[in-house]
Amino acid sequence: MLATSSAQGYLRQVNPAWTAVLGWSADELTGRPFLNFVHPDDIAITVRETDLSTSGQSTDGFCNRYRAKDGTYRWIEWSSSSIHNGVMYCSGRDVTQRKMEQELLVAEQERLHVTLQSIGDGVITTDIDGIITSINPMGESIMGWSATEAIGKPIDQIMHLVDEKARGTVANPLIEALRQRSTIKRDLALLVRRNGRDCAITESASPIQRADGKLLGGVLVFQDVTEKRKSEAHIKYQATHDQLTLLLNRAEFERVALQLFQDARTNNNQHCILLLDLDAFKAVNDQGGHMAGDEMLKRISSLISTKLRVADSVARLGGDEFGVLLQNCPLHIAERIAGQLIEAISAYRLEWEGHTFKVGACIGLTRIFNESGSMKEIIAIADAACYRAKAAGKNQFKIG
Numbered sequence: 001m002l003a004t005s006s007a008q009g010y011l012r013q014v015n016p017a018w019t020a021v022l023g024w025s026a027d028e029l030t031g032r033p034f035l036n037f038v039h040p041d042d043i044a045i046t047v048r049e050t051d052l053s054t055s056g057q058s059t060d061g062f063c064n065r066y067r068a069k070d071g072t073y074r075w076i077e078w079s080s081s082s083i084h085n086g087v088m089y090c091s092g093r094d095v096t097q098r099k100m101e102q103e104l105l106v107a108e109q110e111r112l113h114v115t116l117q118s119i120g121d122g123v124i125t126t127d128i129d130g131i132i133t134s135i136n137p138m139g140e141s142i143m144g145w146s147a148t149e150a151i152g153k154p155i156d157q158i159m160h161l162v163d164e165k166a167r168g169t170v171a172n173p174l175i176e177a178l179r180q181r182s183t184i185k186r187d188l189a190l191l192v193r194r195n196g197r198d199c200a201i202t203e204s205a206s207p208i209q210r211a212d213g214k215l216l217g218g219v220l221v222f223q224d225v226t227e228k229r230k231s232e233a234h235i236k237y238q239a240t241h242d243q244l245t246l247l248l249n250r251a252e253f254e255r256v257a258l259q260l261f262q263d264a265r266t267n268n269n270q271h272c273i274l275l276l277d278l279d280a281f282k283a284v285n286d287q288g289g290h291m292a293g294d295e296m297l298k299r300i301s302s303l304i305s306t307k308l309r310v311a312d313s314v315a316r317l318g319g320d321e322f323g324v325l326l327q328n329c330p331l332h333i334a335e336r337i338a339g340q341l342i343e344a345i346s347a348y349r350l351e352w353e354g355h356t357f358k359v360g361a362c363i364g365l366t367r368i369f370n371e372s373g374s375m376k377e378i379i380a381i382a383d384a385a386c387y388r389a390k391a392a393g394k395n396q397f398k399i400g
C-alpha cells in the first residue's frame with residue numbers, strides 16, 4: 001500500500017492496494033486526514049510515529065489499525081515513510097492475518113500460563129538433558145523449592161525420589177521418559193522434600209516432541225497423594241482388623257489361611273492352624289460387666305500376640321474365639337505353642353474395679369499341608385478338635 005499525504009496528515013494519493021485492503025475508493029480516501037481512518041486506540045501512537053518520521057527517524061515495523069469500509073479494522077505495518085518538500089511518502093502492507101495469529105498465540109500462552117499457575121498438580125518442564133526450565137506454584141509447594149532456585153538445575157538434584165518400601169533412591173521418571181521417548185506413569189515412589197519430610201506422590205512423565213519427532217524436552221506432572229494414601233491405608237486397616245482388639249478379623253484370617261493353604265499345595269510347605277476359644281469368659285461379663293469383658297479380650301489378645309513370631313497371624317474370629325496361623329511350623333512346635341498359650345492365658349489375672357478375673361482356653365490344632373483337603377475342611381477339623389478339648393475338661397488342646 002503506497003500513499004502520499006500532506007505534512008498536516010491529509011491523504012493526497014493512494015494506490016489501488018488501499019481499495020483492495022480497506023474497501024474505500026481512492027476518492028473516498030484522498031483529501032481526508034488519514035487519522036480519520038485510524039483506530040481510536042492507535043491515534044496517539046500514530047501521531048508520535050508520524051512526528052518521528054517527519055523529523056527523519058525510521059518508523060520501520062510500526063503497526064496501526066485502519067478502518068475498512070465494512071467497519072472492521074485491518075492491521076497495517078509501515079515499512080518506510082519519508083518527507084520531501086512537505087509531502088509525506090508512506091508504504092505499508094496488510095498484516096491482519098499475522099497479527100491475529102500472534103494474538104491467538106499470546107492468548108494460548110496466557111491460558112496455559114494461568115492453567116499451570118492454578119492447577120492442583122505439580123508441573124515441571126525440563127530441556128532434553130533434564131535441566132529444569134519451569135516449575136509451577138503447586139510444584140514449588142510440594143517440593144519446597146522456589147522456581148528461581150530450581151530453574152537451571154538438574155531435576156535429579158531437586159527431586160529426590162525413594163522407593164516406598166526399600167527407601168532406595170529411584171530414577172526420576174522424567175529422565176526415563178526422555179531416554180525412552182515415551183510416557184512413564186508411577187505411583188509408588190516417595191518424594192523426599194527439601195525439608196527432609198516424605199510425601200507420597202503419583203507421577204506421569206512425558207517427552208515433549210515436535211511434530212517431526214525432534215525431542216524438545218520433557219514434562220513431569222505429579223500429585224501429592226499423602227492424605228489419600230493415609231485414608232486408603234486407614235480404610236484397608238478397618239476392613240481387615242477387629243475394632244476392639246486390633247487383631248486381624250475373620251475375613252482377613254481366612255484370606256491369609258487360604259494363602260498358606262495354596263503355599264502348602266504349591267511349595268510343599270507345612271503350616272499349622274489353631275482355633276482358640278476362651279473358657280468361662282461369660283463369667284467375666286456377668287460379674288464384672290461388659291467393659292470388664294472387653295478389657296479381658298484386649299489383654300488376652302496382646303498376650304497371644306506376644307507368644308507368636310512376626311510371621312504368624314492372629315485374629316479375633318468373633319466373641320471369645322481366636323484363630324492363629326503358624327507359618328512354616330511343624331506339628332510338634334505348634335503343640336508346644338498351643339501349650340504355652342493355654343498356660344499364659346490361664347495364668348493371666350485381670351484386676352477390674354477391685355475384683356480379679358481369670359479365664360482359660362481350649363485349642364483345636366491341625367496342620368495345613370499338601371495333603372490337606374479344602375480350607376473349609378481344615379477349619380472344620382480344627383473346630384472339632386477345639387470342641388473335643390472343651391468336652392474333655394477345658395484348658396487343653398487337641399490335635400485334629
Ligand SMILES: Nc1nc2c(ncn2[C@@H]2O[C@H](COP(=O)(O)OP(=O)(O)OP(=O)(O)O)[C@@H](O)[C@H]2O)c(=O)[nH]1
Binds near residue numbers: 244278282283289
Ligand atoms: N465383653 C464382651 N463380651 C462378648 C463380646 N462378644 C461376645 N461376648 C460374650 O462372650 C460370651 C461367649 O460365650 P461362651 O463362649 O459361651 O462363654 P464361655 O463362658 O467362655 O463358655 P465356654 O466356652 O463354654 O467356657 C457371651 O457371653 C457373649 O455375650 C464382646 O465383644 N465383648
